Amino acid sequence: AAAEKGGYDTFMEKEINEQPQAVGDTLLGRTDESGALSLDELRIPEEKLRQVDRITIVACGTAAYAGMVAKYAIEHWTRIPVEVALAHEFRYCDPIVDERTLVVSISQSGETMDTLMAVKHARDLGALTISICNTHGSTIPRESDAVLYTHAGPEIAVASTKAFLAQITACYVLGLYLAQLRGGVHADNAGQVMSELHEVPGKIDQLLHTMGRVREIARFMADTRSVLFLGRQVGFPVAMEGALKLKELAYIHAEGFAAGELKHGPIALIEPGQPVFIVVPGPDTPHGLHGKVVSNIQEIRARGARTLVIAEEGDEAVVPFADEVIRVPHTSPLLQPLLTVVPLQVFALELSTAKGLDVDQPRNLAKSVTVE
Ligand code: G6P
Numbered sequence: 001a002a003a004e005k006g007g008y009d010t011f012m013e014k015e016i017n018e019q020p021q022a023v024g025d026t027l028l029g030r031t032d033e034s035g036a037l038s039l040d041e042l043r044i045p046e047e048k049l050r051q052v053d054r055i056t057i058v059a060c061g062t063a064a065y066a067g068m069v070a071k072y073a074i075e076h077w078t079r080i081p082v083e084v085a086l087a088h089e090f091r092y093c094d095p096i097v098d099e100r101t102l103v104v105s106i107s108q109s110g111e112t113m114d115t116l117m118a119v120k121h122a123r124d125l126g127a128l129t130i131s132i133c134n135t136h137g138s139t140i141p142r143e144s145d146a147v148l149y150t151h152a153g154p155e156i157a158v159a160s161t162k163a164f165l166a167q168i169t170a171c172y173v174l175g176l177y178l179a180q181l182r183g184g185v186h187a188d189n190a191g192q193v194m195s196e197l198h199e200v201p202g203k204i205d206q207l208l209h210t211m212g213r214v215r216e217i218a219r220f221m222a223d224t225r226s227v228l229f230l231g232r233q234v235g236f237p238v239a240m241e242g243a244l245k246l247k248e249l250a251y252i253h254a255e256g257f258a259a260g261e262l263k264h265g266p267i268a269l270i271e272p273g274q275p276v277f278i279v280v281p282g283p284d285t286p287h288g289l290h291g292k293v294v295s296n297i298q299e300i301r302a303r304g305a306r307t308l309v310i311a312e313e314g315d316e317a318v319v320p321f322a323d324e325v326i327r328v329p330h331t332s333p334l335l336q337p338l339l340t341v342v343p344l345q346v347f348a349l350e351l352s353t354a355k356g357l358d359v360d361q362p363r364n365l366a367k368s369v370t371v372e
Contacts, residue, residue: 003196005240008354009353010157010349010360011073011156011357011360012086012157012159012161012249012349012360013349013359015157015161015162015209016154016161016162016342016345016346016349017190017208018152018153018162018291019161019165019204019342020201020202020204020208021153021164021201021206021210022150022151022152022153022162022163022165022167022169022170023153023166023197023200023211023338024201025151025153025166025199026150026152026170026173026327027149027169027194027197027198028151029053030173030195032123034362035191035194035195036180036191036340037173037176037177037180037194039148039173039174039215039306041146041147041148041149042130042146042147042148043069043146044128044145044146045090046181046186046274046352047290048128048223049102049128049178049183051100051179052080052100052101052102052128052178053081053100053101054076054081054083054096054097054100054101054102054128055080055081055082055083055101055102055103055104056082056083056085056090056097056102056103056104056122056304057070057082057084057099057103057104057106057108057171058085058086058087058090058103058104058105058115058118058119058122059070059084059086059087059105059106059115060087060088060112060114061160061162062108062117062159062160062163062234062241062367063106063108063112063160063163063164063167063242064086064087064116064246065105065164065165065237065238065240065241065244065268066085066106066167066168066171066237067084067104067171068133068170068236068237068240069168069171069234069237069238069337070083070084070104070106070171070174070175071083071084071170072113072215072233072234073171073175073234073280073333073334074171074174074175074178075171075188076186077175077176077178077179077189077193077242077332078175078178078179078186079208080182083146083164085118085215086087086114087105087114087115087117087118087306088114088117088118088372090118090121090122091117091118091279093215095121095125095153097122097125097126097127097276098125098126098127099115099126099127099128099129101120101122101125101126101128101351102125102128102129102130103122103128103129103368104128104129104130104131104132104174105118105119105129105130105131105132105133105144106132106133106143106167106171107121107131107132107134107138107140108133108134108135108139108150108155108163108167108243108368109134109135109138109139109367110131110133110134110135110139110140110162111134111135111136111139111140111149111368111369111370112368112369113369113370113371113372114254114369114372115140115152115164116139116140116143117279117372119131119140119143119144120138120143121351123143123144123145123170123320124216126189127258128145129144129145129146130144130145130147130148130151131141131143131144131147131149132147132148132149132167132170132171132174133146133149133150134149134150134151134155134163134166134167134275135147135150136149138191140180140294140338141220148170148173148174149170150167150169151166152166154360155268155367156228156360156367157359157360158248158360158361158365158366158367159245159248159249159348159359159365160177163177164341164343165204165338168337168338168363169200169338170371171196171311172334173252173264174247176190176194177190180240180302188318192211192327193231193332193334193335195333196331196335197335198217199331200331200335200338202329202333203329203339204338204339204342205289206329207328207329207339207342207343208342209337210327211342211343211346213324213326214326214343214346214347214350215346215350216296217308217324217347218346218348218349218351218354219350219351219354220353221275221331221337221351222351222354222355224252224253224275224351225252226253226254226274226275227242227246227252227253227254227275227276227277228241228243228254228255228256228257228269228270228274228275228276228277229242229254229255229257229276229277229279229344230256230257230259230264230276230277230278230279230293230296230300231256231257231258231259231278231279231340232258232259232260232279232280232281232292232293233281233285233333234287234333234337235259235279235280235281235293235336235337235340236256237337238259238261238279238337238340238341238344239258239259239277239279239335240256240257241256241341241344242277242279242341242344242347242348243255243256244256244350245344245345246347246348246351247349248348248354248362249348249349249352249359249362250348250351250355250357250358251349251355251357251362251363252281258309259292259293259296260292260296262296262299262300263299266364267299267300267303270300270305271303272303272304273304273305273306274304274305274306275305275308276300276305276307276308276311277308277309277325277344277347278293278296278297278300278308278309278312280293280294280309280311280312280315280318281293281333281336281338282312282330282331283312283314283315283317283330284332285333286333287328290315290317292319292320294317294318297318297321297322298321299308301321301323306323307321307322307323307324308322308323308324308326309322309323309324309325309326310326310328310340310343310344311325311326311327311328312327312329312330313327313328313329313330314330314349328340328342329368350351
């Protein structure tokens with residue numbers, strides 16, 4: 001078993017460390033010599049994809065958070081409206097779907113029953129269906145019109161890590177491809193974004209080498225009863241994923257919020273000593289978002305929160321209000337989740353370990369839920 005874990009104590013640790021490769025491999029072979037995106041593997045006529053006027057992403061758990069990240073990116077690049085539906089809710093909300101709707105399912109296993117049923121329902125309604133999946137030959141890709149595989153390799157730990165990064169990567173690829181097909185404002189930009197994406201695996205690798213302090217913080221927090229996570233724009237799903245990891249692995253009450261929502265309720269939860277992770281957008285994020293999140297940190301700090309700040313290298317504005325600053329390398333704003341989620345994964349892993357729990361097989365959970 002030790003050999004299977006490649007020298008790591010747990011599969012999850014191994015899989016977290018395989019993330020640079022998961023992202024790199026998922027990008028591989030998806031561009032032609034000129035650097036243009038090329039997804040012949042989809043085998044859907046281009047005219048059909050050009051006609052798409054609405055996208056619905058269906059998924060569960062971590063995969064649904066990948067979908068939420070994708071919404072921001074795909075809408076920005078394609079100007080096609082994107083909705084994210086939890087797969088188990090999709091059928092029951094009388095979904096608005098027709099032949100010009102693209103339903104994208106995201107599933108590591110390809111066997112999640114809730115997601116499968118959503119895909120079948122979408123097909124019955126005439127939608128075009130694409131599966132983003134990590135498992136060759138699994139059911140959801142078979143039941144879909146097309147598949148875009150993530151190349152994360154087998155994921156054994158129940159809580160998803162490398163598959164999540166690969167799912168986000170595949171969504172970016174799909175979004176850029178659709179943008180390129182449809183022309184429009186961001187089509188020319190696709191090559192630029194792709195080259196930034198190609199730099200991400202190296203940056204994740206660099207980041208993984210600086211997790212010592214995160215591990216230390218986690219070990220000190222083994223008795224913590226509640227942790228909050230704040231993020232904004234693409235940082236919002238990252239906050240939710242950070243909270244989910246902590247629930248799954250360490251059985252600690254955790255909640256992720258949109259930072260802007262804080263003043264509309266959750267700020268009442270802040271009392272002295274309450275640990276709060278804040279995912280800070282890069283300083284170059286449009287519309288002054290960075291400054292707004294820095295103000296949020298200031299507000300909760302003034303009320304006694306213990307602020308654990310995830311911010312880009314060189315972002316000095318956060319320093320006066322941070323109890324801890326966890327640095328991530330710079331990348332463009334929409335790609336940031338591929339970096340900012342990593343310390344949150346490591347935090348949950350380490351905290352779970354410090355509590356003596358089984359990180360790879362948390363209680364009550366299954367890797368793939370094949371019942372509705
Ligand atoms: C289960 C797992 C989660 C996973 C979800 C979706 O609940 O415990 O980690 O995110 O299923 O799985 P899928 O295979 O469809 O991505």
